[in-house]
Amino acid sequence: MKTSTLFFSQLRYTKNQKHQLNRSGEHTFLRKAKNVNPELSHLNKYYLYDNEIRAEEAYRYLINYKNKLSKDDEAERNLKAKRAERRVALKRKFKKWAESDKSSDHEKRLYKNIITRLSDEKHINKASILFEKVDDKIARYNDKKRAIEELEQLQNEILISGKNKSSGFNINVVEKLFKIPEENDIALSCKDQVELYEDYHKVHFSEYPIFLKALHFDELREHPHVYHSAVNSVNGLADYADAEIRLLRHTRPDLNLSSDQYSKLTPEEREISGRALQEHFYVYANMWLKWHGHDFQFKLKYEDEDPDLKAKNKYMRMDNKKPIGQRKYNQFTYLSEQNKKLEKEEQQRKERINKLKQIEKRLKAGFEAGQLYLKSLAQGLNEIVEKYRNKAVTNYVKATLESNSKTVAKRSIEELKALDKASSKLSSSDKRKLVNSFKFHIKSKRKNKYRR
Numbered sequence: 456m457k458t459s460t461l462f463f464s465q466l467r468y469t470k471n472q473k474h475q476l477n478r479s480g481e482h483t484f485l486r487k488a489k490n491v492n493p494e495l496s497h498l499n500k501y502y503l504y505d506n507e508i509r510a511e512e513a514y515r516y517l518i519n520y521k522n523k524l525s526k527d528d529e530a531e532r533n534l535k536a537k538r539a540e541r542r543v544a545l546k547r548k549f550k551k552w553a554e555s556d557k558s559s560d561h562e563k564r565l566y567k568n569i570i571t572r573l574s575d576e577k578h579i580n581k582a583s584i585l586f587e588k589v590d591d592k593i594a595r596y597n598d599k600k601r602a603i604e605e606l607e608q609l610q611n612e613i614l615i616s617g618k619n620k621s622s623g624f625n626i627n628v629v630e631k632l633f634k635i636p637e638e639n640d641i642a643l644s645c646k647d648q649v650e651l652y653e654d655y656h657k658v659h660f661s662e663y664p665i666f667l668k669a670l671h672f673d674e675l676r677e678h679p680h681v682y683h684s685a686v687n688s689v690n691g692l693a694d695y696a697d698a699e700i701r702l703l704r705h706t707r708p709d710l711n712l713s714s715d716q717y718s719k720l721t722p723e724e725r726e727i728s729g730r731a732l733q734e735h736f737y738v739y740a741n742m743w744l745k746w747h748g749h750d751f752q753f754k755l756k757y758e759d760e761d762p763d764l765k766a767k768n769k770y771m772r773m774d775n776k777k778p779i780g781q782r783k784y785n786q787f788t789y790l791s792e793q794n795k796k797l798e799k800e801e802q803q804r805k806e807r808i809n810k811l812k813q814i815e816k817r818l819k820a821g822f823e824a825g826q827l828y829l830k831s832l833a834q835g836l837n838e839i840v841e842k843y844r845n846k847a848v849t850n851y852v853k854a855t856l857e858s859n860s861k862t863v864a865k866r867s868i869e870e871l872k873a874l875d876k877a878s879s880k881l882s883s884s885d886k887r888k889l890v891n892s893f894k895f896h897i898k899s900k901r902k903n904k905y906r907r
Contacts, residue, residue, distance in 0.1 A: 457751040459639040463736060466630040467685065467696070476521050479630055483669045483680045484514035495673035502668040513667055517682065520628070520666070538613050545606045546573055552599065559591035569606070579610050615692075626685040627693055629663070634678040641751045643744075645670045645677040652681055655739050659702055662687045663695050703731050814858045818866065821850030825874045825889075832881045847874065848889055852896045867893060 468476045481487040486496050501513040508516075552558050553566035565585055572579050583603045593599060633648045635641065649668060656665060660683075667682040685695035696717035704715055710731060712724055720728065733755060741752045828843035851867040871889040878889075 457641055458754040459641045459751050460636050460756060461737070461740070461753045462632070462634040462636060463733065463740075464632050466632070467626040468628040468630070469625045470627055471625075473521055476628060477518065480514050480517040483630075483671075484510045484517070486510070486673065491671075491673045493673070498672035500668075500670040500672075502670075504664075504666055513669065517667060535613070538609055542573070542606070542609055542613065545602055545609070546570060548602055549606075557594045559589070559593070561589045561591055562593060565589065569603070573606075573610065576614065578614060579607055582607055625693055626696055629683050629685050629695060631681040631683070632678070633681070635676055637675045643749065645672065645679055647747070648677075649679045649681070651740055651743050652679070654743060655736060656681075656683065658739075660695070660698060662689050663698070664688055699732055700728060702735070703728055706735060707731050810857070814854045814863060817850045817854035817857070818863070818870075821847050821854065821867070822870060824850060825870065829874065829877050829881065832878055844889065844892075847871070848892045848896060851893055852900065855897060856900055864897075 466475075466479065468479075484501060486493070486499075499510065501508055501510050503513060503516055549566045549570055553563050553570065558566070565582070569579055569582055583600065586600060586603050631652060633652055635643060635648075649670060653665065656663075663684050663686070665681055665683040669680040671678055671680070686693045687695070687698070697715060700712060700717050700720065701715050703710060704712055710724075710727060712720060712728065714720055717725070717728075737753050737755045744752060824843050824847035828840060828847055831837075831840045831843055848871070851871060855864045855867050868890060871893050875888050875890055
């Protein structure tokens with residue numbers, strides 16, 4: 456069974472990476488890149504939640520989605536500031552009650568414990584229950600109960616908001632790129648590529664909805680781009696990166712990852728998890744190919760296991776630093792090189808045709824000189840016999856050497872033999888064979904060539 460490499464990568468965009476997301480949208484939907492063939496761009500397809508839309512609409516949706524994230528971020532900052540301000544006010548109240556002579560010792564211990572947990576950024580979920588269990592009479596009971604209940608809820612919201620902020624380095628949008636490199640001799644349609652990834656995503660990450668898809672047919676190989684949310688539709692947390700780690704902790708316990716939160720992994724663990732996620736996708740992709748009757752499998756290669764791949768990737772990384780028009784690994788440069796190759800082949804074809812015409816011309820000149828040789832021989836014009844004899848042999852010799860072809864050599868010999876046969880009937884005095892002269896000259900020329 457044939458194997459193929461696969462370029463499967465993801466780009467994660469945080470709230471602070473608006474410019475990068477904008478650039479991605481310009482490339483994916485507006486096709487602002489030199490590595491595309493504009494004459495084929497009309498074949499591209501764009502989808503918003505499975506509904507086909509125009510490229511400009513897809514781009515506007517991505518920008519609006521990005522702007523909404525910015526507005527949500529601003530609203531979240533304002534809300535967070537109000538929560539923090541209110542928590543400070545409530546904390547002052549509890550400090551006052553903890554120091555008040557009107558509070559019992561049991562009350563004071565509870566209030567001090569609440570203040571300590573607030574300072575340590577911990578939940579106080581059981582505070583209201585503990586408050587109700589205080590046996591002593593509590594002054595202003597209802598005010599204090601309402602304050603504790605409000606503080607419980609406020610602290611929960613602040614901690615959840617903080618977790619949302621730090622989870623997966625605050626990733627909000629993920630772009631997936633699925634591409635089969637040009638050197639692979641296999642075929643998998645863009646539609647199939649999208650279906651493969653969507654099936655994988657639905658099985659493992661259905662809580663993070665796909666909202667935009669782009670099917671590109673104007674590059675070297677047709678391929679899709681997929682954009683999905685990194686915000687969990689169930690709990691509202693931007694925890695997609697954590698979801699990937701949770702998947703690995705479930706499917707690959709042998710990795711012994713230290714946390715189920717991406718932000719708490721060590722750099723080495725992040726690298727390991729990245730490889731493991733690639734392997735996980737490849738396993739699913741190959742099963743999918745088998746289920747759908749394809750006769751090839753994807754093979755995952757690593758740089759440290761494949762020196763050729765390492766060298767190629769290093770060259771590509773260096774290549775990516777060049778201006779896009781000078782890069783080897785894009786369609787613009789590829790088509791330019793193909794054009795140059797075709798121009799060179801066309802030039803070689805023209806030279807070949809001209810050469811064949813020249814050889815044919817020499818064979819014709821040799822034949823005509825041979826006929827004049829026979830005519831002068833028959834008329835006894837001895838003063839020009841030698842001239843036409845030499846001219847015939849010379850043209851046949853040049854045609855053979857220039858063509859370097861056994862076919863031309865064979866034809867020359869056959870025609871010279873025919874001249875020899877005809878000349879022997881016309882004159883018995885000239886015993887020299889044209890074929891022998893031809894062979895002598897060919898041998899001499901080739902000898903001189905090797906000596907040089």
